[in-house]
Amino acid sequence: xxxxxLLAAALLPAVLLWLNIWRKDPRPEPTPWLVxxxxxxxxxxxxxxxxxxxxxxxxxxxxxxTNLFGTTVMAFFVAAIPEESFKLLALWIVLRKNPYxxxxxxxxxxxxxxxxxxxxxxxxxxxxNEEEWLSTAIARALLAVPGHxxxxxxxxxxxxxxxxxxxxxxxxxxxxxxxxxxxxxYDSLAMSGLVNxxxxxxxxxxxxxxxxxxxxxxxxxxxAQIERDxxxxxxxx
Numbered sequence: 608x609x610x611x612x613l614l615a616a617a618l619l620p621a622v623l624l625w626l627n628i629w630r631k632d633p634r635p636e637p638t639p640w641l642v643x644x645x646x647x648x649x650x651x652x653x654x655x656x657x658x659x660x661x662x663x664x665x666x667x668x669x670x671x672x673t674n675l676f677g678t679t680v681m682a683f684f685v686a687a688i689p690e691e692s693f694k695l696l697a698l699w700i701v702l703r704k705n706p707y708x709x710x711x712x713x714x715x716x717x718x719x720x721x722x723x724x725x726x727x728x729x730x731x732x733x734x735x736n737e738e739e740w741l742s743t744a745i746a747r748a749l750l751a752v753p754g755h756x757x758x759x760x761x762x763x764x765x766x767x768x769x770x771x772x773x774x775x776x777x778x779x780x781x782x783x784x785x786x787x788x789x790x791x792x793y794d795s796l797a798m799s800g801l802v803n804x805x806x807x808x809x810x811x812x813x814x815x816x817x818x819x820x821x822x823x824x825x826x827x828x829x830x831a832q833i834e835r836d837x838x839x840x841x842x843x844x
Contacts, residue, residue, distance in 0.1 A: 651693040688787055714766040
């Protein structure tokens with residue numbers, strides 16, 4: 608019973624966020640393709656974890672950063688860049704020969720599948736490895752899992768823009784760069800308490816504000832893609 612409770616606490620945030628994306632899709636994607644995207648999001652957790660441990664060992668010798676510059680380096684080079692790069696790789700694998708990738712909103716749907724698959728496994732590991740699992744589950748349900756959701760929305764938005772609208776180098780770069788910046792800033796704020804509890808306390812409130820703003824941007828991107836699809840459907844009849 609305890610395992611079921613822990614699994615529910617770890618997985619429920621990802622499930623609810625996924626349902627929020629799925630119910631907005633006027634033409635839902637085939638379930639096998641959604642499962643494929645989810646499974647790729649889960650599968651990349653393992654190579655990402657190995658890569659992150661290797662990068663952390665090279666940069667910090669297995670220790671912890673001792674200043675804010677170090678936590679920022681860790682946030683970007685140990686977490687944001689490897690994780691978002693592998694998520695993009697997984698998204699590309701899912702979409703490169705997907706015949707159902709035919710609407711602007713689809714990029715967001717599949718990216719969120721990948722992102723929340725990754726976030727779900729990460730959340731399970733955190734919740735199961737903490738004695739104070741309830742507080743960890745609540746904190747991650749409010750911040751970390753929604754963070755991965757927002758990063759995925761941004762990646763999926765630019766992926767679709769590049770695929771359907773604008774094949775410029777700038778748009779191609781944004782597919783990875785925008786979620787990496789968002790992820791890196793998020794983790795930089797979250798990790799600042801490792802070296803200075805006072806700055807960490809201030810950063811926590813900044814982090815909450817940043818998350819609220821990030822989700823407003825994500826909501827705007829979702830609405831924009833849905834509206835694009837409505838206009839094209841109306842145009843072609």
